[in-house]
Amino acid sequence: MSICFQSFNYWPRVNCCLGRDTSKQQNNNAVLKLSESLIPHAEESRSPRISISSKPSRDRNFSNPMMDQPNGVGIIGGFLVDSTLNFAEILVNLKMEDQESGLPFVLCSDPLVNNKLLSIDERSIVENLRCKRVFLEHSGVCCIVMPCHLSHCWYDEIKEGCSVPVLHMGxxxxxxxxxxxxxxxxxxxxxxxxxxxxxxxxxxxxxxxxxxxxxxxxxxxxxxxxxxxxxxxxxxxxxxxxxxxxxxxxxxxxxxxxxxxxxxxxxxxxxxxxxxxxxxxxxxxxxPMDALARASVEYARSTGRGK
Known part of the structure; x- marks a missing residue:
């Protein structure tokens, strides 16, 4: 099953496709790809920039979350797209005890922007990663992971104020x-x-x-x-x-x-x-990617049992 749409209340011009693996094939991953920057360019958009509060969001009943399962995992894509996709494949191959298909997840990746950010200031990198975290948080996932060692340089800044756990690879x-x-x-x-x-x-x-x-x-x-x-x-x-x-x-x-x-x-x-x-x-x-994937499944499993 797959759902394609092009409408969000908080980021304009973002094309998305969310799929769910309903068979035993490995390639039907649940992937959400962002085709454009999460940080609007001043010359391209007059829309107000996102205000990200550092205060914890205690109310997880966001409007129109994408995830209808309580055990979905959010993935912040890394600076190397191959590593991100390899992690997604590992996650798909780790089956839940009570499910024939892989774990549902939402992947937020913008590799072109990531490459540009590496040559920009650290503040822009943190802002971009926090925007992705908020996006995943609003999608209704139970936890968020970052399959990228470099992104963990700003782990504390990224997780600050998040209403769901951000698993640390280390x-x-x-x-x-x-x-x-x-x-x-x-x-x-x-x-x-x-x-x-x-x-x-x-x-x-x-x-x-x-x-x-x-x-x-x-x-x-x-x-x-x-x-x-x-x-x-x-x-x-x-x-x-x-x-x-x-x-x-x-x-x-x-x-x-x-x-x-x-x-x-x-x-x-x-x-x-x-x-x-x-x-x-x-x-x-x-x-470390295997360990992070196993921890994601374990946490998702415990969340599913508690619902």
């Missing part, structure tokens, strides 16, 4: 690692978790503190190893040299494994899809 990963009850590989040491990312500051904010609070030791690549493995791997990807990128990525993983880490969190949207799922090295890795 918290979802750490929770699953804690539930695995891992044991130290080396005697006399703690459980070590490797974190592989192209953004060191982002890792500090998203993972290190949360992991250490749960008793994990955090292991990362040093600067020299990054310069000889991860950075060249990204350069190889830009040249479409997949084999070269894979070899360099494998070396980086092996360096972490030699340091007796139990698991490696691949906190990079660019590197996460490099190795096939059955690769022995990838089996030692944790995909």
């Amino acid at each position: 918290e979802c990963v750490v929770k699953e690692l804690k539930e695995e009850k891992l044991r130290p590989i080396e005697a006399g040491s703690g459980v070590r978790i490797g974190v592989l990312s192209t953004y060191v500051a982002l890792v500090e904010r998203m993972y290190r503190e949360k992991l250490e609070n749960e008793g994990f030791e955090v292991v990362m690549l040093d600067k020299a190893t990054m310069e000889h493995t991860i950075i060249p791997a990204l350069e190889a990807l830009s040249r479409n040299d997949l084999e070269g990128a894979q070899n360099l990525f494998r070396i980086a993983l092996q360096v972490l494994l030699v340091r007796a880490v139990n698991k490696i969190i691949v906190a990079s949207d660019e590197l996460r899809e490099l190795l096939p799922p059955d690769d022995p090295l990838w089996r030692k890795c944790t995909n």
